[in-house]
Amino acid sequence: MIATYQRTIFEKGDFSICAFKPENEQEPPQSAVSKYGTFVGTGFNLPHSEDISLNLDGTWESSKYGLQFKISTCISILPKTEEGIIAFLASGVLPYIRNKMAVRLYQTFGNDVFSVLENRPAELLKVRGITEKKLKAIQEAYTINYGYQDLLMLLQPAGISVSKIKKIVDKFGAAATEKVKNNPYVLFTINGFGFKTVDEIAQKTHTPPNDPLRIMGALKFVLTEAQNNGHLCMVQEELRLSAHSMLNEGFENEVVSMEEVTYVIKQMALDGTLKGDNGYAYLAYNYDNESFAAGCIRALLYIREKPVNVESAIMDFEKGNFPLADKQKEAIEQFFRNRFSVITGGPGTGKSTVLKAILEVQHSIYPKTDVLLLAPTGKAARRMAEATGHEAFTIHSGLHIGENTGIDSIEKVLSDVVIVDEVSMCDMRLFAMLMAAIDPTKTKLLLVGDSDQLPSVGAGNVLNELITCGKVPITRLNLVYRQGAGSIIPVNAEKINAGDSKLSYNQEFRFIRADEPELCFDTVVAQYIFEITNNGIENCCILCPMKSRGINSVNEYNKQIQAAINPPAPNNPEIRLKNTVFRLGDRVMQTKNSENVSNGETGFIVEIKKDEDDNQLCGIRFDGKSDVLWYYPEEMQNITLAYSITIHKSQGSEFKSVIIPMMKSFYIMLKRNLLYTAVTRAKSKVILVGQRAAVFMAVNKTETDKRNTQLGRRI
Secondary structure, three states: OEEEEEEEEEEEOOEEEEEEEEOOOOOOOHHHOOOOOOEEEEEEOOOOOOOOEEEEEEEEEEEOOEEEEEEEEEEEEOOOOHHHHHHHHOOOOOOOOOHHHHHHHHHHHHHHHHHHHHHOHHHHHHOOOOOHHHHHHHHHHHHHHHHOHHHHHHHHHHOOOHHHHHHHHHHHHHHHHHHHHHOHHHHHHOOOOOHHHHHHHHHHOOOOOOOHHHHHHHHHHHHHHHHHOOOOOEEHHHHHHHHHHHHHOOOOOOOOOHHHHHHHHHHHHHOOOEEEEOOEEEEHHHHHHHHHHHHHHHHHHHOEOOOOOOHHHHHHHHHHOOOOOHHHHHHHHHHHHEOEEEEEEOOOOOHHHHHHHHHHHHHHHOOOOOEEEEEOOHHHHHHHHHHHOOOEEEHHHHOOOOOOOOOOOOOOOOOOEEEEOOHHHOOHHHHHHHHHOOOOOOOEEEEEEOOOOOOOOOOOOHHHHHHHOOOOOEEEEOOOOOOOOOOOHHHHHHHHHOOOOOOOOOOOEEEEEOOOHHHHHHHHHHHHHHHHHHHOHHHEEEEEOOOOOOOOOHHHHHHHHHHHHOOOEOOEOEEEOOOOEEEOOOEEEEOOOOOOOOOOOEEEEEEEEEOOOOOEEEEEEEOOOOOOEEEOHHHHHHEEEOOEEEOOOOOOOOEEEEEEEEOHHHOOOOOHHHHHHHHOOEEEEEEEEEOHHHHHHHHHOOHHHOOOOOHHHHO
16 A cells, blocks of 8 residues: 555654555545545654655554554655655655755766665765765665565564664675575574564564574573673573573474474584583674683782882872772772772762772883773763872773773783772673783772772672682772762661661751652653752653663653653744754753763763754754764764763762652562662752652562672682
């Protein structure tokens, strides 16, 4: 059926419900056609432009909203007239091309423009405004949408996104469609393809359920799911049983035997896809990272440092600055006695003070020392620089780590000393790359962090393993300095850590009861507006356990706060993306490392304008940086509103005040270290809103924190 898009009724991710107008009014059943001559279609990756004619295929299905067309394939029909071609190019289906650029393209290539896009894309560089970066994005979008229609027809019904189709095309090129049709399980060789999705495609192509690639895919999927939950490995027998159960799920009889699973495991071990020891199985790269990191640590621990008398240097520091506590002096002495050591302690216990002292003492004894300061995030690096007075970098930028960097391609650092803060945020992959950069014969390493905070988002539990293995020199700082005498924030943090739910409350640490989800939501929003009115947006944040589940989630708070303090207005420019509107003045956060900014960095939208080709540009100034970074709408998929953020994303941050919704509906996430991490982000005020039972649940839940990792044992 040929039709054109009219409007979007509902949208979530790649799925949308839209109104379409048929070219032939007689094709849709009359009961499905509205008084406006439109029908409702549902599907994934549907174009949202009235300027494109679409060839839709699918089935009519009844729903509580009436008859709807479930779209299995949606193919854009390329126009042939000047007016149609310009309208098509300017419709937004190709990135960076709007009205003026569309006209220039047609003036340059005429009706041959689609042939150029498909066969000679480099010629687009002749057109003013087309850069190498834009060319690559335009070429990818055109190739995926119009060069692989058979692949689209095969994969769209399974809800495969355009970005994933791009991965298939990148992997297999011109043979992509044939390879997927012949054996869909080849998709398991590409990151991001889940077992159930690929299984659905395979069943349509009648691939045997005991295909070795299917069994291999199930084993990788089980291990990857464990990795997503923080585990580097699984007990081998648990892996075997889980994969066997998954492979036979939904079938009346056993279609894959345990013997077949065992055989594939052996083959994967022989070809190096799986590795393991001590009864555990790993994906190969996790095994390699853990074993390598442990070996590097052993090498550092083996090397003895030359004895150095640091007492007089510590006394000189105290004369010029302030007295140090005994534990702080112990940490300094430990640093000079060992090539590798760890300093741990809660927030405000003087970790940053010790770092400042170590740097001054080091430079007083060895004036020509070269020191490299690192942290996992931009915010943590900035705080480290402010506390020590020395330049600090993210681990990614300091070690030049890219998306595809591995332990074999890391360059050794030339610095005499490397100090890494907020190590609790380091997962095993990042930690292995850090260790790969350290030459144990030339560089001393000091790690700093709070082991009671949440473990890393990625797999592993590095800091905890280092502290509990019993082989690494550890200094625990235990006196609180940050919040000042009489503050109950550190007192309550210690209570939470000790499993004591009888917290103390006053104006500095408040609990506001709100038993109903809607009341909790309204109360949090009201408290937030009050706090930012008095302290500024950058000094307050709503920290949520959940990003998207329920009304008391990050996404819902961000929408409501934006509507309340930065609503739409004729003189307030905005950029509309699929599910988000960004306006001038919005508080935003980067969610993925890029060339110029790190994952987790926050800032403000300071300007929205158009370039000469009518492309919108969004200018963001990130905290602590003077330059404005410019984003096209196509580049903003890694930008999100940041009035509220998840507690996981808040690690490494500090705010004057934090507001934390606490509802029993968060039960999956209610854990002691989650609440501890949220509370310890606050410098002067904590406001808990919700149900007392949720606070009790969080304080008393610790059993799910254990992660499968053998780093400590290997050390």
